[in-house]
Amino acid sequence: MVGKVNIEGDLTGDDFVYAYPDFTTLLVGTFAKGVMVAAKQTLLTDVRFDRISKIPFLLFDKKVLEVSKQVFTFNEPTR
Numbered sequence: 001m002v003g004k005v006n007i008e009g010d011l012t013g014d015d016f017v018y019a020y021p022d023f024t025t026l027l028v029g030t031f032a033k034g035v036m037v038a039a040k041q042t043l044l045t046d047v048r049f050d051r052i053s054k055i056p057f058l059l060f061d062k063k064v065l066e067v068s069k070q071v072f073t074f075n076e077p078t079r
Helices: 062-067
Strands: 013-019 025-032 035-049 056-060
Touching: 013 035, 013 056, 025 056, 035 062, 056 062
Parallel strands: none
Antiparallel strands: 013 025, 025 035, 035 056
C-alpha cells in the first residue's frame, strides 16, 4: 500500500495504491482504514523515490485506469 495517511495515521482517503506481489498489477482508489472501498486496476510503469523521505511513488498507466470500467471492492474472506 502506498498513499498519504490521514491525521490519525490511518490509510484512509483517495489515491491509495495497492501493489500486487507481481510488481506489475496495481489497484488505485479509495481506502478506509486500509480496507479497499472502490478501486480500479492498472499497470505499474515506474517507481520513484522522494529524495528526502525515500517514500516510493508508484507511477502507473493513467489511460488504462481511465478506460477501466470494472470497480473492485473489498470482499470479506470465507472458508
